[in-house]
């Protein structure tokens with residue numbers, strides 16, 4: 001039953017600036033298939049007695065709307081603040097709590113593999129999940145992997161050579177020890193959370209935009225216009241922020257990332273880490289987000305001080321490191337980490353423009369198209385995956401009209417929003433089918449799930465394409 005939500009007062013100064021220009025409704029993925037959307041959320045903040053539970057949790061924090069608002073209203077963070085208030089005062093639903101705990105859910109799935117994967121294939125088990133928890137029975141799940149990436153990396157590091165100087169911990173051999181280990185200097189000291197009214201999103205973006213030089217250079221063409229061999233790059237070293245999904249559901253992709261970086265002479269370490277916390281923000285679990293962000297910032301800022309750049313292969317993790325951490329924990333640590341964090345395609349292109357990326361690539365005769373995830377658009381790296389794909393010779397890349405796929409992180413997993421999610425994705429699915437491609441390329445792991453479910457076409461990360469061109473085994 002719909003319940004009334006008490007309004008978080010801090011958002012009022014922002015939302016009152018709304019001039020009803022409707023710009024945000026042209027970009028909000030919810031606007032077409034539902035009667036909700038950015039402007040509706042904004043207007044409803046003026047009439048809190050009308051605001052109910054259901055529409056509040058429709059906003060899936062894609063972060064597309066702040067960029068088009070002439071009044072600089074940060075609607076997703078304002079809605080997040082209302083969700084937090086709701087969770088605190090009204091006790092949130094079980095489904096929202098579970099989906100906010102990506103770390104816990106993927107760890108459980110991984111540890112119980114193969115039972116988890118087998119069970120999730122049975123219609124009866126799916127129906128049970130839908131009835132009890134609220135996860136739609138029609139949703140395709142990712143496969144959980146018993147051997148996580150971090151276990152693989154840790155074992156391999158011990159077999160080959162010590163991967164780090166010992167100053168920064170790498171992943172432990174077991175998940176348990178990994179969870180128990182603490183970084184140095186974790187004090188648990190909280191930082192005052194700024195109100196939504198005090199946000200400065202454009203400032204955060206400007207800070208990061210100073211970092212990637214490739215973004216300011218013209219894209220000149222395909223791979224073979226550059227020297228075949230990489231320049232010596234012994235000075236380059238990266239700390240890999242893996243994220244829960246790649247660690248337990250796609251360890252092969254994470255391994256590919258390590259092999260590609262090592263192929264280019266770059267030292268890779270995997271520091272201790274927790275979930276980036278973005279799913280927690282999307283479901284209004286702000287305190288949980290703060291805990292994870294605080295832990296990650298301690299470890300990652302130490303890595304940066306020791307000369308490491310931070311890379312991740314997940315757009316949502318990258319968004320958290322670059323924009324959400326400095327916003328919610330506005331400390332020097334957060335600013336330092338944000339300035340040195342890169343989505344992996346962005347990082348490899350940066351190397352390419354510095355002449356440090358190996359470009360002796362084999363031809364890959366595939367017909368592909370590319371889907372840009374919303375969280376890549378939100379952090380300004382929408383061209384990165386595309387440009388990396390264009391380095392691979394032999395590809396035929398078909399341009400399509402890009403649209404949101406609709407999965408919205410885990411929004412499309414819920415029984416109450418599965419149909420909306422598929423409706424949002426409909427336009428993209430039809431575009432992809434018209435393109436008649438062998439593969440779809442995207443940098444977002446949940447976009448991959450949704451596109452494969454909506455079209456039946458195999459969807460891969462740009463790194464997988466690059467590794468094929470490199471013949472990385």
Ligand code: SF4
Nearest residue numbers: 028059062063065076
């Ligand atoms: S964050 Fe996304 S879903 Fe939420 S209001 Fe903005 S555009 Fe709509």
Ligand code: SF4
Nearest residue numbers: 018019021022024069
């Ligand atoms: S774009 Fe901004 S000002 Fe325009 S309707 Fe949306 S929230 Fe209001």
Ligand code: SF4
Nearest residue numbers: 373374375405408409
């Ligand atoms: S799943 Fe991908 S396309 Fe969909 S909202 Fe998230 S980032 Fe955007």
